[in-house]
Amino acid sequence: MxxxxxxxxxxxxxxxxxxxxxxxxxxxxxxxxxxxxERHAGTSIHPRGRGNNVRTMELYRVAGVEPDIRTAASLLAxxxxxxxxxxxVGDAGEWLFKEIDPGGGLAKFSPxxxxxxxxxxxxxxxxxxxxxxxxxxxxxxxxxxxxxGAEGVTAYVRDRDSDxxxxxxxxxxxxxxxxxxxxxxxxxxxxxxxxxxxxNVSITFRSKLLAGIxxxxxxxxxxxxxxxxxxxLLPIDNKENWVFHAPxxxxxGETLEEFTEERLQRHIRQAVGAPDLxxxxxxxxxxxxxxxxADRYAHDRxxxxxxxxxxxxxxxxxxxxxxxxxxxxxxxxxSAVLEGWAxxxxxxxxxxxxxxxxxxxxxxxxxRSVEHSHPGFAPAPGVGGGKRGGILNIVLAYRYPEGAVxxxxxxxxxxPEGMRLTAEPGSRAPHMWLRRAGERVSTLDLYERxxxxxxxxxxGAGQAWHAAARRIADADGVRLDAYRIGAGADAELALDTxxxxxxxxxxxxxDGAVLVRPDGFVAWRASTGAADPEAxxxxxxxxxxxxx
Numbered sequence: 106m107x108x109x110x111x112x113x114x115x116x117x118x119x120x121x122x123x124x125x126x127x128x129x130x131x132x133x134x135x136x137x138x139x140x141x142x143e144r145h146a147g148t149s150i151h152p153r154g155r156g157n158n159v160r161t162m163e164l165y166r167v168a169g170v171e172p173d174i175r176t177a178a179s180l181l182a183x184x185x186x187x188x189x190x191x192x193x194v195g196d197a198g199e200w201l202f203k204e205i206d207p208g209g210g211l212a213k214f215s216p217x218x219x220x221x222x223x224x225x226x227x228x229x230x231x232x233x234x235x236x237x238x239x240x241x242x243x244x245x246x247x248x249x250x251x252x253x254g255a256e257g258v259t260a261y262v263r264d265r266d267s268d269x270x271x272x273x274x275x276x277x278x279x280x281x282x283x284x285x286x287x288x289x290x291x292x293x294x295x296x297x298x299x300x301x302x303x304x305n306v307s308i309t310f311r312s313k314l315l316a317g318i319x320x321x322x323x324x325x326x327x328x329x330x331x332x333x334x335x336x337x338l339l340p341i342d343n344k345e346n347w348v349f350h351a352p353x354x355x356x357x358g359e360t361l362e363e364f365t366e367e368r369l370q371r372h373i374r375q376a377v378g379a380p381d382l383x384x385x386x387x388x389x390x391x392x393x394x395x396x397x398x399a400d401r402y403a404h405d406r407x408x409x410x411x412x413x414x415x416x417x418x419x420x421x422x423x424x425x426x427x428x429x430x431x432x433x434x435x436x437x438x439x440s441a442v443l444e445g446w447a448x449x450x451x452x453x454x455x456x457x458x459x460x461x462x463x464x465x466x467x468x469x470x471x472x473r474s475v476e477h478s479h480p481g482f483a484p485a486p487g488v489g490g491g492k493r494g495g496i497l498n499i500v501l502a503y504r505y506p507e508g509a510v511x512x513x514x515x516x517x518x519x520x521p522e523g524m525r526l527t528a529e530p531g532s533r534a535p536h537m538w539l540r541r542a543g544e545r546v547s548t549l550d551l552y553e554r555x556x557x558x559x560x561x562x563x564x565g566a567g568q569a570w571h572a573a574a575r576r577i578a579d580a581d582g583v584r585l586d587a588y589r590i591g592a593g594a595d596a597e598l599a600l601d602t603x604x605x606x607x608x609x610x611x612x613x614x615x616d617g618a619v620l621v622r623p624d625g626f627v628a629w630r631a632s633t634g635a636a637d638p639e640a641x642x643x644x645x646x647x648x649x650x651x652x653x
Contacts, residue, residue: 111271114140115277116138116279120280120282120413121244122228123231123411128279130235132240133239135437137436137443141242144247144265145245148229148232151224152225152339153225153307155325157220157227158219159217160501163625166549170230177222177226178222181222181343186200189201191329191378194378216549253278258406259272259273259274279407280409281428294404299396302395304355305392306361309346310346310384312345313345313383314382323340331378334372334373353391397415398464399413402431403452411424415466415467417470423470424470426500431459431463434624438509441623447650454509458509462503466499498520498524502532503519503533504520504531528613529627533625534552556585556628556646557587558586560618563592566616567618568595570587570634571587573641616634617630619631622649629645
């Protein structure tokens with residue numbers, strides 16, 4: 106473990122798909138020196154993994170890349186709903202839902218919105234921004250082996266172009282290396298869950314006539330339910346480039362070789378309902394949907410994120426979004442520990458917080474596939490039988506009953522029944538508009554590089570909370586910002602309108618305070634002032650940052 110290394114970094118990221126690239130972006134924003142290795146020669150060339158939910162877009166907003174992503178996603182900006190129909194010819198079928206955000210009600214919860222951006226369009230944006238922040242991203246490089254000790258991880262990475270083997274020394278290793286994760290397997294970490302759910306063959310094809318058949322139906326996805334040729338149709342550009350997912354049944358002995366070009370063309374024409382449709386096959390790839398969650402997310406200095414930690418049914422795009430949010434949760438904790446203002450106990454909360462979220466979300470994803478009658482999915486008893494209904498509570502209102510929080514109720518479910526975003530400890534902090542130096546900002550824009558204490562500018566207790574936080578930050582080196590909200594010269598943040606009430610929005614009073622983590626989750630909340638606010642804050646920070 107003490108041998109000379111060719112490269113020395115704080116974090117080695119293994120895997121450069123959506124989750125690995127997002128982790129690189131988040132680490133770069135926090136100034137963490139890292140290297141990413143990806144066995145493929147470049148970013149994804151396949152139009153998949155395209156549904157980026159509102160929570161993920163909030164994270165990209167704070168990381169400064171949301172505008173670039175929306176530009177990359179412009180071709181599908183007007184696509185919103187999901188259809189189900191036996192044929193696209195005529196006006197048969199129904200909308201499972203026609204708008205992602207009907208009536209614009211999401212605006213009261215978030216400054217961001219959903220974004221349909223295919224993986225092959227999103228990954229280059231993430232790569233460009235991660236590299237601009239100093240990330241050392243090495244494509245066509247593969248992790249061969251690693252070993253870890255008390256002081257760090259030694260990894261052996263092969264350059265697949267030159268065949269040169271390099272030694273990389275890192276404080277921590279993060280595996281974003283997919284559902285078959287060699288890192289997870291090497292650590293001997295098992296998985297739990299129903300397992301394989303169904304399999305599809307994904308076909309990319311060109312058709313100039315299909316846009317005329319689709320007409321003005323701007324769907325995200327259309328489930329075609331002809332029992333002789335079912336499948337899922339997805340637009341790439343709404344003009345002539347499309348994706349079709351056809352059921353594949355390897356459990357019945359069906360092989361990939363049976364999916365000839367002629368068969369695929371015939372299948373797509375029959376599914377659409379147009380026997381003379383022009384279909385030019387441009388690519389195909391097989392994939393399997395599964396529901397599995399790793400039995401643990403960490404082993405000493407090695408962590409699992411994304412598909413290496415959990416597999417989910419693709420319906421609802423929960424898997425990629427959950428993985429990106431894994432990366433965000435882990436990034437600030439790694440940064441805090443590496444900078445020395447948090448102890449190693451903080452890293453233990455990664456598993457405690459994120460694994461229950463994956464378990465709840467993966468079950469909901471399977472339920473969503475049942476609701477949508479996903480082609481090829483014939484669920485076994487008990488699979489996908491969870492609660493039905495909307496998904497916004499899963500996307501925005503999931504919570505951490507245990508972890509780096511003080512005052513959370515451990516008996517509360519990870520996913521609540523409804524949308525309660527009122528700053529309970531362990532929940533994502535609520536969004537509200539404020540003014541900072543005349544600029545309109547969301548409260549969510551405040552949370553990235555430090556803990557943030559919110560208190561009232563017009564309250565004596567609020568002033569005391571603010572002063573205590575400033576003393577702790579100056580004396581202890583903790584990344585802790587404090588903002589007084591209200592009117593007057595002392596206020597760092599002003600209310601956006603006279604009717605706004607930051608304290609009520611955050612479930613406290615003018616004498617109270619709210620401590621928010623760098624990932625935007627509430628760490629602690631006080632409803633009143635304290636006899637010794639500095640001592641109280643120190644107690645809270647010891648628990649949040651050190652587990653003591």
